[in-house]
Amino acid sequence: MTLDDTDRAILNRMQDDLPLTSHPYAAIAGELGITEADLLTRLALMKDARVITRFGPFFDAAAMGGAFCLCAMAVPPGDFEIVLTKVNAHAEVAHNYERTHRLNMWFVLATETPEGIATAAEAIERETGIAVLQFPKLQEFFIGFRVAA
Amino acid sequence: MIDAKDREIIEALQGGLPLVPAPYAQVAEGLGLDEETLISRLADMKSRGVIRRIAAAPNHYKLGMTSNGMTVWDVDDDRVAELGAQIGALPFVTHCYERPRALPDWPYNLFAMVHGSDGQEVEDKRAQITTILGDACRAKDILYSTRILKKTGLRLKKKG
Known part of the structure; x- marks a missing residue:
């Protein structure tokens, strides 16, 4: 789909927080000078076209008593798809990216307990025979998250 | 909790x-x-921080930001907090973290995600980071993502 200026303004605004009010989309539509119906239609179209991959609350597993951990594996290229199927079968794997490096598979484990990270990583190592390197965050330098549309 | x-x-x-x-x-x-x-x-x-915000997760690829590089840096431990804050504040860096090294395979302790419409734009942005880090940086690399293999966000397991 081709985005027009209104779609871009919506996408920029919707990366900020939605208010916790009864009619939150109406409030945002008001800020943007469009109708609530137009906003909802455009959001639904952007979601269908996967311009927006998800709309909703971003949960912090650590604040729930759980944990996140970035992990990487050096997967032999010939085995990549087989290993990928095994890794992605774990519900704890929240995102997974192929990257240009000897360490070519990078994924985030999100678990409900801190111990869950090691358990999931060990299970993946056992199933694939490949070491899972763990890179938990030590410090976050968190300023912005907005992608200019 | x-x-x-x-x-x-x-x-x-x-x-x-x-x-x-x-x-x-x-x-x-x-x-x-x-x-x-x-x-x-x-x-x-x-x-309580359980919910960070209620918002849209945009798809960088669909927005023309087809080049996405995870830049990684080996930065002096005693300067990583100060320099990480500077790198995290750059407008084109979407995430920036200090993470442990995994020696000998992985000497890097600072990770910064950089997005651009092509590889040259990402390289230009990476050069700006190189300048800021100066001689506090001993080694660097960039890992381009070539495929999204999964993106689901957090899933709680059903209990009972």
Whole structure:
């Protein structure tokens, strides 16, 4: 789909927080000078076209008593798809990216307990025979998250 | 920490918030709550940091940001806090973290995600980071993502 200026303004605004009010989309539509119906239609179209991959609350597993951990594996290229199927079968794997490096598979484990990270990583190592390197965050330098549309 | 009711709310919302005029009322109804109770629960989860924000996750690729590089740096440990804050503040860096090294395979302790419309744009941005880090940086690399293999966000396991 081709985005027009209104779609871009919506996408920029919707990366900020939605208010916790009864009619939150109406409030945002008001800020943007469009109708609530137009906003909802455009959001639904952007979601269908996967311009927006998800709309909703971003949960912090650590604040729930759980944990996140970035992990990487050096997967032999010939085995990549087989290993990928095994890794992605774990519900704890929240995102997974192929990257240009000897360490070519990078994924985030999100678990409900801190111990869950090691358990999931060990299970993946056992199933694939490949070491899972763990890179938990030590410090976050968190300023912005907005992608200019 | 979350209680059983929070957990039900999270399960109901992990697929996303409905795109209807009164989304909280609709979700509340499904949970047997009233809208006010749900909103106050959500506000409480936000104040505790369980919910960071309620927002859209954009697809960088569909926005023409087809080149996405994870830049990684081996920075002096005693300067990483100060320099990480500077790198995290750059407008084109979407995430920036200090992480442990995994020697000997992986000497890098600072990670910064850089997005651009092509490889040259990402390289230009990376050069700006190189300049800021100066001689505090001993080694660097960039890992381009070539494929999204999975993107689901957090999923709670159903209990009981």
